[in-house]
Amino acid sequence: MTKPWFDPSEILIGGQWRRAGATLPVEDPSTGQSFAEIGRGTAADIDEAVAAAEAARNSEWGRLTATERGRILTRIGQAVLDRTEELAQLESRDVGKPLKQARADALALARYMEFYGGAADKIMGETIPYLDGYTVWTLREPHGVTGHIVPWNYPMQIIGRSVGAALAMGNAAVLKPAEEASLTALAFARIAMDAGLPPGALNVVTGLGEEAGAALSSHPGVHHVSFTGSVGVGTLIQQAAARNAVPVTLELGGKSPQLVFADADLDRALPFLVNAGVQNAGQTCSAASRILVERSRHDEVVARMAEAYRALRVGPALDDLEVGPLISARQKQIVEGYLAQAGDLDVAARAQIQSDAPAGGHYVAPHLLAGVGSNHRLAQEEIFGPVQVVIPFDDEDHAIAIANGTEYGLVAAAWTQDGPRGLRMSRKLRAGQVFLNNYGAGGGVELPFGGTGKSGHGREKGFEALYGFSTLKTVAAWHG
Ligand code: NAD
Numbered sequence: 001m002t003k004p005w006f007d008p009s010e011i012l013i014g015g016q017w018r019r020a021g022a023t024l025p026v027e028d029p030s031t032g033q034s035f036a037e038i039g040r041g042t043a044a045d046i047d048e049a050v051a052a053a054e055a056a057r058n059s060e061w062g063r064l065t066a067t068e069r070g071r072i073l074t075r076i077g078q079a080v081l082d083r084t085e086e087l088a089q090l091e092s093r094d095v096g097k098p099l100k101q102a103r104a105d106a107l108a109l110a111r112y113m114e115f116y117g118g119a120a121d122k123i124m125g126e127t128i129p130y131l132d133g134y135t136v137w138t139l140r141e142p143h144g145v146t147g148h149i150v151p152w153n154y155p156m157q158i159i160g161r162s163v164g165a166a167l168a169m170g171n172a173a174v175l176k177p178a179e180e181a182s183l184t185a186l187a188f189a190r191i192a193m194d195a196g197l198p199p200g201a202l203n204v205v206t207g208l209g210e211e212a213g214a215a216l217s218s219h220p221g222v223h224h225v226s227f228t229g230s231v232g233v234g235t236l237i238q239q240a241a242a243r244n245a246v247p248v249t250l251e252l253g254g255k256s257p258q259l260v261f262a263d264a265d266l267d268r269a270l271p272f273l274v275n276a277g278v279q280n281a282g283q284t285c286s287a288a289s290r291i292l293v294e295r296s297r298h299d300e301v302v303a304r305m306a307e308a309y310r311a312l313r314v315g316p317a318l319d320d321l322e323v324g325p326l327i328s329a330r331q332k333q334i335v336e337g338y339l340a341q342a343g344d345l346d347v348a349a350r351a352q353i354q355s356d357a358p359a360g361g362h363y364v365a366p367h368l369l370a371g372v373g374s375n376h377r378l379a380q381e382e383i384f385g386p387v388q389v390v391i392p393f394d395d396e397d398h399a400i401a402i403a404n405g406t407e408y409g410l411v412a413a414a415w416t417q418d419g420p421r422g423l424r425m426s427r428k429l430r431a432g433q434v435f436l437n438n439y440g441a442g443g444g445v446e447l448p449f450g451g452t453g454k455s456g457h458g459r460e461k462g463f464e465a466l467y468g469f470s471t472l473k474t475v476a477a478w479h480g
Contacts, residue, residue: 005086006190008183011039011206014052015199020045020207024179029096029325030316032360038182041207043215046174049203050221053145053172056200061172064198070120073168075195077113080106083191087156087184092317094183095152096327096362097280099320104443105156109188111445112160116168116466123169123466133480139473142170143247144223146469147216149209149237151229152181152327153283153384159185161445162226162249165465167201174203174222176213178229180327182206209233220244224469227251228285231454249458249468251450253285253382254410257403258439259393259425260301262294264415265437272413272439273301274308277388278351278366281326282335285455286411288439290379291390292399298392302370305390306349309368315354316361323351323386325362332362335385339367341378346371348390374402382408396421404430409452413439432459 008026010017020039027034041049056062064072080087087109088102095102125138146166150158155177166173177185189204205212213233217225218240227237228251241248258273260266276288293301313321326332348370353363366386372378379389393399403412413435414425422436432450441447448464450456458468 006186008186009037009039010186011041011045012186012189012193012202012204013045013049014055014203015193024207026094026183027180027328028093029327030093030318030361031358032329032362035093036183038179038186038206041176041205041212043211045205045207046212046215046219049174049205050145050219052200052203053174054221056172056198057142057144059200060198061201062170064170066121066123066170069168069170070117072117072196073113073120073164074117076192076197077110077117079191079195080110080113080188083187084110087187089318090187091156091181091184095155095181096317096325098317098322098324101280102317105154108443108445109156109160112157112164115445116164119463119466120168123463123470125472128474130476134476134478136474136476139475140169140467140470141473143469143471144171145221146171146173147219147222147225148173148175149213149216149225149227149229150175150177150185152178153280153285155181156184156188157443158228159188161449161460161465162228163202165460166224166226166469167197169466169470171224171469172201174205174216176205176207176216179206179208214240217241218243222246224248226460234456247458249450249460250456251285251458251460252454252456253384254408254451254455255290255380255382255406256286256288256408256411256431257290257292258288258413259399259403259415260291260293260297261414261416261418261421262296263417264297265417266297266301266304268437269415270304270308274305276439278312278323278386281323281364282366282386283327283331283384286433286440288411288413289383289388291388292393292402293390294399295392295394298390302348302368302390305368305388309349309351309366312351312366313354314351314363314365315357319354321354323366326364326385327362329362331384332364335364335383335387338378338381338383338385338387342367342369342372351386374405380406396424400425400428404428407454410455411435411440
């Protein structure tokens with residue numbers, strides 16, 4: 001483990017690092033042991049962070065041109081690249097994710113900074129034909145102060161996509177990372193400041209959701225709130241923001257399906273089917289937790305996925321196996337509670353946990369379930385653990401009925417060699433992203449992302465996020 005190059009118990013307000021009044025322990029999910037402390041920020045700290053962000057909007061940061069902001073973001077991207085390995089080690093230990101996934105997350109963070117660095121001066125308004133004697137145009141302006149409440153599953157990626165886009169548009173951000181995984185948020189802020197981000201443009205207050213998080217989402221000085229996490233908390237955040245009449249972006253997870261038709265190229269599909277269920281130990285909002293297979297190939301898909309499951313190795317994050325531990329004892333308990341609802345006959349395969357995995361780690365063996373009905377809780381609710389259900393379907397309509405038959409609508413995929421069928425599926429699937437003959441498109445920093453239904457609303461990633469993190473002003477000039 002590389003020693004952190006910063007003090008994790010400090011929070012960042014107005015360009016100054018300082019200790020919070022109290023601390024919270026940081027647990028290593030691979031061992032269950034605590035190895036550091038983060039600050040427990042309070043509502044008073046959030047007040048100061050919001051004031052510092054507002055002040056930044058009216059000083060150096062607010063005066064920069066879009067090109068200058070872009071340059072700073074690009075520099076931050078390079079600095080993140082330079083520290084990929086340190087960030088990956090930190091994240092791997094803090095979140096319990098295998099090193100290769102943590103490295104991919106660090107690279108994605110760099111990529112977001114590069115993308116939004118390049119995009120910062122490419123968002124333009126338009127001129128609108130209007131009455132004789134008028135010229136009318138639109139301006140894209142920042143909201144002002146943006147609040148970012150981030151979960152523990154992919155801290156670097158989610159900070160990249162939300163803080164990166166907000167800064168590109170000239171907002172000043174207050175970031176509240178998850179109490180379970182705050183280290184890379186603090187490391188990123190350190191990197192960003194060293195790369196020349198002006199004071200107050202990014203403020204980081206670690207702490208508990210119901211303290212610092214609630215204070216941020218309800219703060220009257222915050223002009224936009226971006227949240228990724230659970231449906232329950234997302235609803236609270238929307239209510240809190242509604243009291244100040246400010247917009248929110250909510251990314252709340254899903255029960256995403258991959259549809260495998262009989263004509264699918266199974267050799268190509270198989271790694272995508274399995275990986276989308278067990279990546280990050282299934283703690284992924286866009287996890288493909290439902291695999292829907294045309295009945296004639298159902299048993300074959302189950303058998304091939306089962307074989308892949310049996311080859312999975314589960315162990316400590318820094319051992320860099322295929323699957324690490326879950327984030328916490330609480331999350332393990334939730335997932336085991338779900339697994340207890342599966343009958344023995346439903347379990348098509350169960351991976352093995354390495355025999356030398358530390359006893360205190362939060363390991364759950366990945367489970368492949370077949371035979372669970374599409375209305376069962378296991379096939380309807382987001383488990384947020386390494387559990388996939390395989391469900392047979394008879395034809396296109398049946399597949400769509402099952403695929404769209406949950407409260408969620410985040411991501412979906414169809415595997416078929418019939419081009420027109422793929423296009424029909426892309427129109428009928430209820431999801432914010434649809435993939436044809438692939439899944440996830442390698443992360444896709446450039447691709448707008450977000451949900452429908454209980455998966456949330458608003459879009460992050462790609463250019464679309466820049467519209468979400470800005471507001472439109474129309475100017476009508478009469479000149480006769
Ligand atoms: P959560 O929604 O409780 O926490 C996410 C973030 O919200 C954290 O930063 C937390 O501190 C903050 N928060 C918590 N309560 C808050 C409040 N009252 N006001 C403001 N902010 C608050 O998620 P969790 O406890 O980490 O996980 C619970 C479930 O959420 C998981 O089992 C999973 O189903 C889901 N989840 C989804 C995603 C996703 O990417 N969609 C990520 C993490 C968790």
